Amino acid sequence: MIKYQIETELSVEEFTEVLINSTLGERRPVSEPDRIAKMLEHGNLIITARHNGKLVGVSRSLTDFLYCTYLSDLAIDEKYQKQGIGKELIRQTKLASPKAKLILLSAPKAVNYYPKIGMTQWEQCYVLDNVEELK
16 A cells, blocks of 8 residues: 655655666766755655655655646656556645646656646746856
């Protein structure tokens, strides 16, 4: 049985472990615990999935709860994937901020997943990594 809940005190170690076990760690600063700590500190909606107490999935979002919720990290331990945990974490995230539009940027390996669960793809997303590239 998987237990879903909002958590405000998720540890850096647990979060890092699920990122690595989900392959999302390939695109997250898992070797920088101070940075991971700040990600957790400033994520204001964190929903977890636990199996017998073990963290197996997490949804980390930034939200104003009324207009937009940016789901920044959706990580499911590979051993627990394809069981509906990701979909339920998304559902729980949306339920926690029902009036807000839920927005996420897909990991390359998950691009085909989101349309299958009913999410709409938008082409109007832009990214800026380096301020020096701003013209």
